[in-house]
Amino acid sequence: MKRCLSCKNYFDSSSVSCPACGAAPSLVDGLCAYAPEYSDGGGGFKAHYFSDLAKLEATNFWFRSRNQLIIWALKKYCPNLKSFLEIGCGTGFVLSGINKAFPQAVLHGSEIFTAGLEFSVERMPSVDFMQMDARNIPFYEEFDAIGAFDVLEHIEEDECVMEQVHVALKPNGIMLVTVPQHQWLWSAADEYACHFRRYSAVDLHKKIQNAGFQIVRSTSFVTSLLPAMMVSRLFQKKIDHEKFDASAELKISPWLNALFFRTLMAEQILIKKGMNFPVGGSRLVVARKL
Numbered sequence: 001m002k003r004c005l006s007c008k009n010y011f012d013s014s015s016v017s018c019p020a021c022g023a024a025p026s027l028v029d030g031l032c033a034y035a036p037e038y039s040d041g042g043g044g045f046k047a048h049y050f051s052d053l054a055k056l057e058a059t060n061f062w063f064r065s066r067n068q069l070i071i072w073a074l075k076k077y078c079p080n081l082k083s084f085l086e087i088g089c090g091t092g093f094v095l096s097g098i099n100k101a102f103p104q105a106v107l108h109g110s111e112i113f114t115a116g117l118e119f120s121v122e123r124m125p126s127v128d129f130m131q132m133d134a135r136n137i138p139f140y141e142e143f144d145a146i147g148a149f150d151v152l153e154h155i156e157e158d159e160c161v162m163e164q165v166h167v168a169l170k171p172n173g174i175m176l177v178t179v180p181q182h183q184w185l186w187s188a189a190d191e192y193a194c195h196f197r198r199y200s201a202v203d204l205h206k207k208i209q210n211a212g213f214q215i216v217r218s219t220s221f222v223t224s225l226l227p228a229m230m231v232s233r234l235f236q237k238k239i240d241h242e243k244f245d246a247s248a249e250l251k252i253s254p255w256l257n258a259l260f261f262r263t264l265m266a267e268q269i270l271i272k273k274g275m276n277f278p279v280g281g282s283r284l285v286v287a288r289k290l
Contacts, residue, residue, distance in 0.1 A: 061260040085168065089117075144174065183197070
């Protein structure tokens with residue numbers, strides 16, 4: 001069902017406007033916009049970075065390996081997926097992988113910036129994309145699963161987002177999140193990316209549980225490359241974040257890119273066998289709505 005953001009009435013998700021008060025989303029660049037005031041500058045991210053991401057995601061080891069982990073987690077913990085919403089879908093790279101893995105599922109993608117959605121629509125014109133503020137989700141018990149992949153750290157009110165996800169999920173629905181981990185890895189890369197925080201497992205788990213979820217699985221990943229990350233972050237601490245080139249970190253040599261990808265794939269074999277890594281550059285959490 002949809003949830004009217006004006007009068008809080010619930011109504012059929014096939015309807016565009018609220019039958020109680022007549023409120024309807026605006027149209028921005030041909031897409032439904034539930035928070036149009038933020039579509040060009042919602043904060044938490046530099047919109048011009050989407051074009052760089054669109055060029056690099058498909059070949060970069062980190063984005064490719066993260067996609068593999070997300071798809072595996074969905075298959076394991078929500079094998080009968082029929083409806084899925086990605087919050088902060090960016091250029092649609094993750095959704096494109098989920099679309100291939102779950103061709104029967106109805107997919108939805110949301111992004112606060114319409115600049116990112118331009119790439120998403122071009123990549124997958126059949127998916128339902130919308131401009132939306134994750135702090136105010138216009139759905140009620142609508143989705144089997146909702147994902148937020150490296151999104152929560154960009155939002156100051158992350159606990160509010162988790163509570164909104166809880167409302168929008170069907171009973172026993174699944175929330176999947178990935179986040180950057182360990183505050184001691186903080187560097188110019190985090191400042192450039194407009195992060196509010198890097199998470200600890202304890203803090204993230206507490207927030208998820210307080211929002212009404214039961215944690216089903218939680219593990220660090222990018223554990224095997226943590227030493228390389230530490231060296232990189234120590235170097236970045238010496239760089240003025242105003243002069244930091246974010247795309248340079250993603251533009252590595254093809255042989256090193258291939259080596260890192262194979263390393264992370266080997267790491268995922270252990271995760272799939274049930275190993276939960278205590279430390280790593282990122283963390284994956286799968287949680288079920290209570």
